[in-house]
Amino acid sequence: MVKKVIMAVTSVCAAGVIFLLSGVDAKAALPCTYDIINDANAQIAYYDQNYNAAKACEAELLAAFNAVKNNPAHSQLEYEQAAYNYTNAVNKTQWWLTGLNNAKAYLKNISDRGAFEDKFAANKAALADLTTLQAAKTDADGYVNIANGVAAQIADAERAIAGYQAQLAACPSLQAQIDALNVRLAALKADYAAKAAVASEKRAVFDNYLNTLNYKAYSLGFEDYQFNREYQRDNVDWDPTIYNY
Secondary structure, three states: OOOOOOOOOOOOOOOOOOOOOOOOOOOOOHHHHHHHHHHHHHHHHHHHHHHHHHHHHHHHHHHHHHHHHOOOOOOHHHHHHHHHHHHHHHHHHHHHHHHHHHHHHHHHHHHHHHHHHHHHHHHHHHHHHHHHHHHHHHHHHHHHHHHHHHHHHHHHHHHHHHHHHHHOOOOHHHHHHHHHHHHHHHHHHHHHHHHHHHHHHHHHHHHHHHHHOOHHHOOHHHHHHHHHHHHOOOOOOOOHHHOOO
C-alpha cells in the first residue's frame, strides 16, 4: 500500500484569527515629515546663530554699562542710556533663546512623528509578509489534502485487490475485477505522483517564505496602539504612556 503524503506545515497563526490593518494617517505622509525635519534643523541653526550673536552683543553692552556705572563722572543720561541698551540686549537674547528652544521642541515632535511613521510602515510591511505566509500555508495544506485523498483511494484499491486475490482460488471469475482494479491502481498511482509533486512544490514555497519573510516583526500590539493613537488624538484625558511600543 502506498504511504500517504505527510507534510507538517508549521502553524504560524491561530485558526480564525483575522488581522485588520487600520487606516494610514493621511495627515503626515513620510516624505513630508522628513521635509519638516529638515526645516526644523534649519530653524535651529538660524536661531542658534542669532542667539550666540545676541549673547555676544549682550556681553559687550553689559561691559559698557558697567563702565558707565563705575565711572564717577557719568551723567544720568549716560547711565540711563547704557542701562537701556543692556536691558534691550538681554531681552533680545531671551527672545532668540525662546525661538531656539521652540525650534528644538518642534524638531523633537516631528522626529517622534517620523519615528512612529517609520515603525508604522515597517509594521505594515511585516503584516503583508505575514499575509503572504498565511496564504502560502493555506495553499500548501490544500495540495497536501488533495494528494492524501488520492493516497487514500490507492489504499482502498490495494485492499480490494488483496481481498479478491484471497477469494480467487474459490472464484476464478474475480480475476476480471482484479485486473480492472490494477488498471485503476496504476492510474491512481500516476495521479498521486503528480499531485504529490505539486504538494512538494507548494511546501517549498512555504518553507522559503517561512525562512525569508519578515513576518515575525509584525506587532498586533503596535497596530492597536496606532489605532488608539488616531482615535484619541484630540482627547486631552488620554494617557499615551499606557502604551510602550
